[in-house]
Amino acid sequence: MKPPAIFILGETSITVARQIQTALPEAVIYGLGERTQSADVTYANFGETVREFFQTGTPIVGICAAGILIRTLAPLLTNKWQEPPVLAIAEDGSAVVPLLGGLQGVNYLARQIASVLQVSPAITTTGEIRFKTTLLSPPLGYQLVNSDDAKKFLADLLAGEKVKLSGTADWLENSNLPISAEGKLTIEIIPKDKRELAQPSADRLVYLFDGETPIEEKLDVSQGVLASPSQGQLAIVGTGPGAINWMSPEVREVLEGATDWVGYKTYLDLVESLRTPEIISHESDNRVELDRAEIALDLAAQGRSVVIVSSGDPGIYAMAAAVFEVLEKKAKPAWERSLFRC
Template sequence: MTHIAPAIIVLGNNSIPVARKIISVLPEAQLYGLADRTSDVDVSFTEFGATLRELFANGTPIIGFCATGILIRTLAPLLANKRQEPPVLAVAEDGSAVVPLLGGLNGVNNLARQIASVLSVIPAITTTGDIRFGIALEDPPVGYRLSNPEYAKGFMSDLLAGHTMRLEGNAAWLRNSSLPIVQDAQRVIEVTEKAVFSTLNHLVYHPATVAIGITPLNSSFRGEGSELITLVQQMLTDAELAPAAVAGVFASISDTAEPGLEAIANYLNVPIRFFTRDAITQVMSQHQTADVAVGAALAASAGELIGQRQTANFSCAIAIAPLPIDINTTGTPRGRLAIIGTGPGRSDWMSPEVKEILRNATDFVGYSTYLDLVSAFTKGKHLHESDNREEIARAKVALDLAAQGRFVAVISSGDPGIYAMAAAVFEVLDKQAKPEWQGIEIQVAPGISAMQAAAAKMGAPLGHDFCVISLSDILKPWSIIEQRISAAAEADFVIAFYNPVSKQRTWQLAEAQNILLRHRSPDTPVVVARNLGREAESTIVCTLENLVPEHADMRTVILVGSSKTRMIQKRDGGIWVYTPRRYDN
């Protein structure tokens, strides 16, 4: 499974000292604490079941300071595929017990040993093969792939019944185990890069030692990757190499925008890693070659070149490393840039997609106030703060960081595509178009907008046609804003006003009110919502005539009803506001 930082779940402050011990050996882990019962945690949650199920569904390893039964009952509805489930462990509140529960094929026993070691206890491992031989055949270490996992259970059962085995090939984790290895045994475990057929009595592990170097030769070629896939397939077949032994696809960082790289990496289900031109040139000089593909393959493997071929559009080279290639320390990944919306501010209003991005990003770029909204996710991350007005500069910083192979999250409140950073990033990408930006994987993750949150608080004021207008005249002249207000008012739209007032802009909202009163009844309902989802949240309903512009600021969104918008008095004295979907004559 892809490496994801574990989540340590605590339900009370008594567990936190033990949890901190675990973090000392798992520094990337995040500490989740139940709200109102814990303090000084990375992430605070209110719904135990929903939080655990979300983490589990995202493949996050879970270390729960609670009874095993609670974890089992909470996650039971999600248990479907044991080969995909993440590690799940229960730890006693005082650290006296560590119990691996799920994820036996994804390293849960090794994780349990690691945790138990720092807590000075014996992990409650119940896997028979693991206890007797110190190894789980279905769960090889990183860098090895079992070609026939469906045979592993029966093979282990035979060994537990007294049969012996012989080891062909080199793998220290097998050689140093307690497996019953003898030279003349009929059952075989083989470690090889070669494409070897496996049987019930012959397990085959492929070490991730094969590096595929690729460079495009025709900059104008715009193929879909089929040519490159055919070329790599043929080269692997001719060299009798198993695709499962491929560690990754490697190329120059100047070729990150080449779509064929993504196609072949997806076909082989391996990552892409990039080297700087200088790193590849140095290797090319050492091996006296002018082929960038050869340089990339050798830079990744530090091993032996197996083959090299060219088509009209690509050069491909294959090299084999003496040991499995550590993909996390070899080259850099394709840069990722995610522009996310936090919603108005509350963590439970963030989408699961946004939370997953925040957990995995390496760098956070944003206005300092917005970075504070995601502080629960910034532990150990690089923060790049800027003033709220520096959107273009902020976008450039984010793109440059992503071009270095980093995973960058650009933080906006509300929705990133509504008066926020998504437009700024694409504007810079469009107008400056640096070549190194072209290979960046860009994603926009939506959030709950301020107008949606305000509408939900008060009922359904956006129930029919509406429009959104920013009253900020920093980036567009007031004359245009004035025209749009008049047009929207005349067309009888419900209007959501963003950026109504700031320290420098104090008259625009009052002027907008005057324009609206030329077209709307003074009794038109108006919703004034401030600091939604944050401290000092307030939402009031007034009429257009009684709107007080001085009560608004940059953290306020204002919803002005249409001629059809209605108010309903609640028993508690509050008011619902809605705009009917039907226009009755």
């Protein structure tokens, strides 16, 4: 993805623009020449400049009304598969609205920006909201083969059809997709080097994945442990005393480097803006601390990098104690290979 272009129309927007730049360090701030003094680069005509960047595939962040961007780009909206991310940000930073580029990661950008502005992004993508995943824009390492079939496929899913999986992929299995062995729709996951085996159709989406067989296929099912020596990690973190900007840099780094988050839904919602599509969120009720700890330990035993998310201090809020209690009571051999961090 190219470095984003942040557009401002007046000097009053520069503070929010600089905040956004902390989340997107490579982004450049473009300001209207006659009204701004602090922008990185100035321009003379808003419409012409925005359209030029859009046509070159540059992500656009406009600190302006959504309608301005919509009217500016409307004549160019012909192919959603090629549209770069476009977002509208309120001048005071109170709203982050992804407008275009759902297939190019606009919701991910929205979450990054919303995180530094301490607001919730206005995600409106129905499939992502309902299914907690984006079939049209799969995680890094996966490629959708038959994108032309995806529109009807998604429409059928949203209408209530169930889907069966052929192959394995954590990002699908841990989603809210209506997965059923009796599903009329199929999602097929196959290695990239076996593309000739793909059988895409209107009721079968096919994804190619890079690299080796996914880790879940390396499990010794009879023993319930990994057949490979890969070492998993389990960290227990607290979100801090309040707003996300009070979170320690170390906790943020641990969260962003994980493959899985485990926690009470309310606590996971506090850090949702930091979650990328590759990170799988495992929600649970507030009264099942021991079950939550066991889920996290089992994931780490599979070689994954797992974070248990607690509110405030994880020692005070008992999640650290819950993990050690489960370790003492059950002591599965597979857990011994994992690295623990509190």
